[in-house]
Amino acid sequence: MRIRHWAPLPLTGLIALGVLSESAIAACPESGVRLPAGNLSRALISFGRQCRVSLLVQTDSANAIIIPEQQLETPDGRIAPALTQLLKHTPLTYTHAGTNAVAIVSRGPVAEELEEYGAQTHLPAEEVTVTGHSLTGSHLRHLKLDSYAPIDVLAQPELEITGAQTVSELLKYLPAVSGNSTSTSVTNGGNGTATVTLRGLPASNTLVLINGRRIVSNGFGGEAADLNTIPLSAVDRIEILKDGASAVYGSDAIAGVVNVILRRDFEGLDINTYYGQSRYNDQQTESHSLTWGAGSDSGHLMLSLAHYRQGEVLSRDRALSDNADNRLRGGTDQRSSASPQGYIALSDRVVTNSDTGYREWTSEDLYNFRDYTSALVPSERQSLYLSADRTLSDSVDAFAELMAVRTRSESDLAPTPLFTRFDNGDLRISADQVYNPFGEEITDVRKRLLELGPRVQYNGTDTLRFNTGLKGLINDWQWELTAATHYTHAQETLSNLVNPEHLTLGLKGPDICNASTECVPINLLGPTGSITSEQISYIRAANDVDGVSRMTSLTYIANGALGENTAGEILAAAGVELRRESIDFNSTDHTGQSPIGSVASGSALGRRIIGEAFAEISLPLRRDSLWLDGAVRYSDYSDFGNSGNPKIALRWRPWPALMVRASYATGFKAPTLVDMNQSGHQSQEYLFDPCTNSNANTLPGCNGQADQARIQYLTEFGGNRNLQPETSDNRSLGIVWTPGDFTGFHASLDLFEIRQNEVIDTSPQYLINQNAHYGLFRDRVHRDTQGDITSVTATRLNIGSREVMGADATLRYQYQSKELGLLRWSFNSSHIHRYLNQLAPGSPVEDLAGTFVDAASGGAGALPHWKANTGVYWQRGRWEGGYTIHFVGELEEQFTLNDAPVTRTIESWTSHDLQVAYNIPSGFRFALGVDNLMDTPPPFAATAFNDNFDARTYDLTGRYWYTTFGVSF
Known part of the structure; x- marks a missing residue:
């Protein structure tokens, strides 16, 4: 070259x-x-x-x-x-x-x-x-006219044309993003954070960077970075590397890297405001930001302030999500057996309350909990970002970056469901209990405690990031020394729960529950409203979770030219990094006795020190046509050992308009501090027990047919200090075509393959299936004498493996003329050809490509064969506009209906976005946009727990109008 x-x-x-x-x-x-x-x-x-x-x-x-x-x-x-x-x-x-x-x-x-x-x-x-x-993907600094791997880049003008106001919203519809990412669209099971999942692999397999540097993971579990702590108003561009990069960045970069580049060189003053709402007059969202920058030959200073508030969407306000009974849609009835009237199992029958007294319970008495739930969580965020640069000498500059972000969210869940036979505590109702009219001990009562009111989940996160350092030149080598300290504090409170200890006492007879013990008898056997305010005060509880994640690091990187050979200049980079990570995570239920109606998060206390060294080289083999790129990184962890990972890439340009590229790399994902140290984590998981089928008597692990009305099972999770890293092999082969006689056209096609072993997994559904069909894991799947599961123990193990293969394709064309102005067309797509998943050695290998298995059931989420977007964008004079189409291919889901397996197709989904903007003289800009122009609802998914669709892949809002106004000085 x-x-x-x-x-x-x-x-x-x-x-x-x-x-x-x-x-x-x-x-x-x-x-x-x-x-x-x-x-x-x-x-x-x-x-x-x-x-x-x-x-x-x-x-x-x-x-x-x-x-x-x-x-x-x-x-x-x-x-x-x-x-x-x-x-x-x-x-x-x-x-x-x-x-x-x-x-x-x-x-x-x-x-x-x-x-x-x-x-x-x-x-x-x-x-x-x-x-x-x-x-992204390299520490080498030179004119990077071509890359060894595909990179999607979203930059400031494109951010404006999309109308997106959060990083997670911006990334959600990228073709390479699929699987179980989280956002405020995930309510029951969400925690106010947002993550991204490339290639359908878990979020912990995608590394998120800010300005090419690691950031602290979220405080609720430390498994992945929280995108909600990155203000979009401070973002200059986002680079998405769709290739493994452990050799360059270390752990977690198995599926790829999302590098968020913040604005630094801005000068002047920008003020922007945004407001939007859906056609249903909900999800009222507003955003305001101010950015100021000034500089001289000796330095630069920039400040960005932002405020964001997102409104709520309730499940009951959309036709798709207003009812959990999906039989008319071809699904199952997912309403709860814990109803306000009660499910009361007596020795000879099951009864419920009615206007005329007790009557026989039927499946039509199941309860539709969607009347209370949030489908989109209301949230707000405030952020401050400060960037400063100062020239110290002709060859040395100093820099500093400070970011502080405050996020808050609050959502509603249905009132606490009570299952006396399966929840924490000894919840048997004594025969002589004051409210027991049946004269017999009752062990199985399922009741929705409306008197407590809806459960309210509050989440708050405070994040502080500070980076400072020096950069300069030594003999034509550029160097950078960076010191960083990151801190995030996350809190969660779930209120209107039930204290299992108080309820245990309140369900006993006068010999245990009496005035001298300050016990209040609880009436679970009456109709709605029979639980008095005194009883509610006695059993009401809340669950608090508090987590702190910290990271400090010292990094030195140098890069420059090693010299020249006959083909050109040899570029190299090398560096070392010392990093300390810690997590202190606890909850009021850390003993494992969680309040009824919540998830017992348990506790985790851990820390580690990581030392790493890395090097890169770009070696020209033939002038202007052939290059060999290589990288290697050695990582040493204080808690489990070390890992070395190489990468090699070849770029060949047979003629100027065509480039062929190929790469091979190994990768690893270190077990998180929570993976290794968590204890006391309990949850009522949404699982399926094969022993509830009519053929249960023929299955080795079943003690007769189990209760068909149950869909939730008490599951105990736990960490494992003996975990080892997940490992991977990444391969890619691509071609890039930019014909010189067709100015403005660009096309690329890249094939990828990821093979992952020693996957850290904890699959209660796998344990239940193996227990029922083969009689295995009896020490982990606990059943009572009637065959019903009382609890499942699922600690983390290095047991799984995956293989993902697919392709990315992009096409772009740009044309400019005096008459039409600037026209641009783009097409971006990703195809998952296969997604082989093996939960444990000896278990079946499943191809999950093109399927949907809800995360609430331990699945990998939606993995469509095809996901794509295309758009046309135009600018002429002061006018500009954009029209974008998002596409998600069809999926298959499997479930049991009337004891028979069913395979159902989830339809493909297309949405259309439109925006028009006008740049007013004197620096003013006004824009009007609409997302989901055709008001197309998400496709129905029979196995989706949250609102009858996959909120991680689609959007329930419907047609959404917004406007923006900005001024620059």
Whole structure:
């Protein structure tokens, strides 16, 4: 590659307001561009901001050139005449470096070589080209005209055109995202956090970075980073590397990397406000942000403040989610046997309350709990982001970043269900209990305690991140020393629960429950309203969870040129990192005796020290056509041992318009501190017991037919200090085509394969299936004499394996003319060909590709064969607009109906988004948009516990209108 003049390390590169991707829109205001007096770097910052384009420049050259204040003409909004005028009396010129990126280069050999290489015909820059900054997946810093792996990039103008207000909302519809990510769309089972899952692998297999650096995991479990603690208003761009990267970043980067790049070089003042609501007059959401930046030749300071508030959607307010009885839709009746009138099992019959007294209980007495539940959690967030840079000498700069984020959410769940036979405590109702009219001991009562009111779940997270360090040059090698400390404190309170100890006493006779013991008898056998306020006060309880995660680190990275061979310049990077991680997680139920109606989160206390060393190299094998890239990382963990992971990649360009790329890497995911240290975790899991089928008497593990009315089972989870890392092998092969005679067109196709072993799993459904069908795991699946499961013990083990194979395809085209303005079309898709999953050695290997198994049942979620989006975007003068289509392919789900297995198809789903914006003179911008223009509801899923659809994949809101207004000074 003969662009070696770009390799020297004074490159600090990107000086535009924002790094734009191919999918961004770039054009200048027709009224022209006004530039301030000063060095050329500051002028280009202003130019990039006004014209919405990436300008890439060798900063030391630009800082040395002083220009006067001037007004540049931009006829028809075109960029070229203005740049020509600006650079006319300088030794610099410009050239394309991607569909929407422009490189400022020397008028000498560099420009000539770029033209020889085909840069004028839109080089294949993936989604973004960055000079002097490493793309995600590498620490090497050079003109990265092509990458060894596919990278999706979402940047500031594209963020505006989507109307998204949170990072999780932005990532949800990316084709490579599938499986069990969480967000505020997940209510029962959610905790106010948001995660991302690439390739359908768990969120702990996707590494989330900020500015290329690790961040602390969420305080509720430490398994993955919480995207809700990253304010979108402070984001410059998001790079999604769809390839394993443990050799570069260490643990967790098995499925890929999400790198959130924050705004740093902004100058001026931006104020933005947003408001939206659905056509059903709910989910009223507002967002306000202020960004200010100022700089000089010696330093820069930027401040960003933001406030976000999301409204609520209730399950009862959508036709799809208002009832848990899905028989008319072809599903099952998922209503609860714990009803307000009660399910009372006597020695000879089962009765319930009615207006005329007790009568026989029937399945039509099941309770629809959706009348109370939230489908979208109301939440709010406030954030502060501060960035500062200071030049200390000609070769050393200091930097610091501070981010503080406060998040709060509150959702409603149905009133506490009580199952006296299966919940914590000795909940038998004595024969002589004051409210027992039947004269016999009653062990099985199922009752919905409406008198307590709905359960209310409150979640709060406070996060603080601080990074500081030095960066500079030593003999043309660029180095960076960074010290970081991150802290997150998470709290959860679930109220209107039942104290099992008080309830145990309240269900006994006068010899145990009497005035001297301050016991209040509890009436579980009466109709709704029979439980008095005194009784409610006696049994009411709440569950509090408190978790703190901390991370401190010291990192040193250096990169530069090792020298040259006959094919070009050899680039290298190396570094070391020392990191300390800790978690202190506890709850009021840490003894394992959880309040009834909640999940016993237990406790976990752990810490570890990690030492790592890594190196990278890019070796040209044939000038301008063949490169070998390699990386290796060694990681040593204080609690389980060490891991070494290499990566090798080959890039071959047989001719300028075509590139072939291939890579192989190993990866690992360290067991989390919760995986290794948690104890006392209990939950009523939504599981299926094969012993409830009519053929139960033929199954080795069944003691007769179990209770068919049950769908929840008490499950005890736990950590394991002997866990080892999950390991993986990642392979990819791709082709990128950018024909020089078809300006603005880009196409790529990449095949990927991930093989994962020693997967840490805890699958109670697997244990139950093996117990029922083969009589195994009797020490983990506990049944009573009637054959009903009383509890399941499911501690974590290294027992699973996975293999995921698929392909990513992208197409892009851009066209600009005086009559039409700027038109851009893009298509992005991901295909999962197979997703082989083996829960444990010896168990069946299942292909989950194209299936849905709810996370509430221990499944991997929705794994569609196809997921894609396409869009057309337009800008002319002050007007711009976008039209985007999101597609999720059909899925299959399996369940049992009338004792017979059923395989059902979940229909494909398509939604349409539209936005129109107008840029008013003097820096004002107004936009109006609508998401889900056709008001298409999500497809019905018979096995989905939350609201009859998969909230992790689809959106229940319906047609949603929003408007934004911004002003820049």
